[in-house]
Amino acid sequence: MRIIRFKDERGGMFWGIPEDEGMERARIIDGDLFSGNPGERVEHVSRLVAPVVPENIYAVGFNYRRHADETETAYPEEPEIFMKPTTSIVGPGDPVLLPLAGPDEVDYEGELAVIIGRKGKNLSTDQAREHVLGYCCANDVSARDWQWRRQQRQWVKGKSFDTFCPLGPWIETGGAGFDPAGLRIQTFLNDLTVQDGVTGDMIFGVFELVSRLSRSVTLTPGTVILTGTPEGVGYTRKPPIFLRPGDRVSVRIEGLGTLTNPVASEGDLQGAAGE
Numbered sequence: 001m002r003i004i005r006f007k008d009e010r011g012g013m014f015w016g017i018p019e020d021e022g023m024e025r026a027r028i029i030d031g032d033l034f035s036g037n038p039g040e041r042v043e044h045v046s047r048l049v050a051p052v053v054p055e056n057i058y059a060v061g062f063n064y065r066r067h068a069d070e071t072e073t074a075y076p077e078e079p080e081i082f083m084k085p086t087t088s089i090v091g092p093g094d095p096v097l098l099p100l101a102g103p104d105e106v107d108y109e110g111e112l113a114v115i116i117g118r119k120g121k122n123l124s125t126d127q128a129r130e131h132v133l134g135y136c137c138a139n140d141v142s143a144r145d146w147q148w149r150r151q152q153r154q155w156v157k158g159k160s161f162d163t164f165c166p167l168g169p170w171i172e173t174g175g176a177g178f179d180p181a182g183l184r185i186q187t188f189l190n191d192l193t194v195q196d197g198v199t200g201d202m203i204f205g206v207f208e209l210v211s212r213l214s215r216s217v218t219l220t221p222g223t224v225i226l227t228g229t230p231e232g233v234g235y236t237r238k239p240p241i242f243l244r245p246g247d248r249v250s251v252r253i254e255g256l257g258t259l260t261n262p263v264a265s266e267g268d269l270q271g272a273a274g275e
Contacts, residue, residue, distance in 0.1 A: 003033065003134065003171040005051045005091075008043045015051075016043065018170070023048070034117055034133065034221040050091035050167045051136055052115050054224040057084040057165060058213055059111075059140055061155065063228025064201045070231045079204050079212055082155045084140070084226075088165035092259055096141055097266040098243065099161040105144040106243045109229035110187035110195050110251035112180065113138035114206055115171055116223040121214050128210035131219065134173040135180060137251045137259035139166040139187075140226050144235045144242070162266075166251075167224070168259045178255065180206045185230055188250040189241065197230025199253075 004026055005015050016026030017038050023045055030039040033052065061080035062068045068075055090096070098106050117133025146158030172178070180199060187195035204212065209227060213219060234241035243249065247263040 001173045001175075003029070003051060003173065004045070004169070005033075005049050006045045007047045007049060009046045012043070013049070014043060016045075018045075023170075048092045048169050050089050051169070051171045052167065052222055052224060054086055054089065054115075054222045055220050057086060057088070057224045057226070058082075059084055059159065059226035060204070060209060060228045063203050063209075064197060064230045065203060066197065066201055066231040067229055067233070068203070070233075070236045075203055079209055081213065082159060084156075084165050085160050087162055088141075088160055090163045090166050090261065092166070092168040093261065094166065095163065095262050095264040095269075096139070096166065096243065096249065097161070097163045097264055097269065098245065099143070100266045101161065102143070102145070104242065105235065105240070107142045107144050107234040108187055108189060108194065108243065108249050108251075109140040109142055109233055110185055110253075111138045111140050111226045111229050112183065112185060112199055112206070112253055112256075113167060114180075114210065114225040114227060116210070116219045116225070117221055119218065119220050121218045122216065123211050123214040123219075125207045125211045128207040128214065131210065131214075132206070133221070134171040135253075135256055136167055136171050137169070137253050137256050138224075138226050139249060139251050139259065139261065140229060141165065141243075165226075166259055166261045169257045172256050183256070184254040186252045187232065188252070189234075189243075190248055194234070194241070195230050195232035197232070199227075201230060202228060
């Protein structure tokens with residue numbers, strides 16, 4: 001089942017179940033995302049926004065074998081966990097802003113995002129499956145010079161700038177035939193395919209990640225877990241590819257749609273606002 005979060009023509013914000021493939025109309029969920037149910041009210045979808053408002057965002061580094069290989073990194077024995085602030089969230093169509101703080105080396109990372117639906121702690125792998133609400137596309141946008149040089153491999157700053165966590169376009173709750181380990185994941189920069197992998201290349205699968213993250217840590221409803229990126233990131237290319245104003249980045253995951261965001265300069269937008 002697909003769940004979207006959207007604004008209607010009057011600016012009201014809702015979660016809903018799309019009534020059509022084009023997602024032009026949606027049946028409103030009465031209550032919140034985690035305990036509500038579809039009601040009878042149907043509204044026109046004016047604009048999609050990020051499908052979840054997370055309390056916490058966890059992310060995982062070097063979780064695809066081929067990505068670890070391209071960076072000449074040993075496969076981790078434990079998931080390499082870092083966090084992103086909730087202020088980094090944007091939705092479909094929102095611009096990724098190249099920050100005034102620098103740098104000139106902003107990179108894309110297409111990822112499968114997992115949304116937790118039930119509170120849990122110290123979960124087994126089997127229990128973890130029951131605590132997942134669903135999945136969506138994500139882009140773990142990364143400032144490489146902050147990540148590798150300015151912060152001496154301390155990742156949080158380089159992953160934390162505003163707009164550095166696009167999510168969308170919808171949450172897929174899955175079903176009996178849905179396998180998060182069998183999905184094709186692609187990233188497109190303008191018209192160029194830059195990443196093309198499968199989630200089965202993960203070192204730590206979805207439910208193992210949820211289980212390990214829950215060890216002595218309470219996962220609350222709405223927690224977002226970014227599960228790592230496949231090979232093909234910009235900084236490993238020769239020459240490297242980094243995002244520039246006017247670019248367009250799209251993350252497409254089988255069964256989860258396509259998340260597209262333009263790229264702009266924070267400075268240019270601030271200057272335009274001040275004119």
